[in-house]
Amino acid sequence: MQTLHASTPDDVRAAIAAHPRLLVDYYKDDCPACRMLDLSLRQFAAGPAAAGLALLKVKLETVGEDVFRDLGLRQTPTLALHVDGREAVRLPGFRTPAQIAQAVEAHACDIPA
Template identity: 35%
Template sequence: MNDTLHVVCPACRATNRLQAAHLDRSPACGQCGQPLFQGRPLELDEAGFERQVQRSQVPVLVDFWAPWCGPCRVMAPAYEQAAALLEPHMRVAKVNTEDAQALAGRLNIRSIPTLALFIGGREVARQPGALTRAEDIARWARAHASAVAAPH
């Protein structure tokens, strides 16, 4: 892993540079002072999604969901708990496909909920359907992040 990472602030969207070794020290944004990680999913619109995925150098796990979706609502508490397990080594976010229809279409999101893991600006793994245990969500995300990071 690089010594210095770029991490996008969830509050002001500024890109912060921080030492990888400092991720576990509750880092705050150098611009607005807000915590860079909050231990809960970050709600993203299309612009926020693009900025997080393209600029952050930590993996970004995204739940594509909609308010009317029963399985999405069933998975929501586990996803909330998974954020506490995964952050700060992974950004955990949610995108409402009703509000971000163009993004969902561009990414070919065909069913919801769908989890997608992005590393280095590109999608590396996708899981359609609800995972109802935080541990299963965290295990899935970590396994795919490790597989990408492992030398081939």
């Protein structure tokens, strides 16, 4: 699983447009659940559901609170799975590797890896 980092709102839009299967991790540095989710994402990345998927890390402190508000994000961490440029599912809060894999398989299984 390729990992990308967004520094600007334009980086977020460009990544969503460029990657047919993109998992976006919206997080903050001072968020304990965000650090736990990062560990889950590392474990998920080693599994078969991560094949052909890109991960975009979007840090609140870098892109700004306005971006998070505009997207309707109410908490960190939040994962959003984008398939062909559209948000397929949003997963707020901490998720286990199995929960992430289940969501990816349910919403992005018809896209070739």
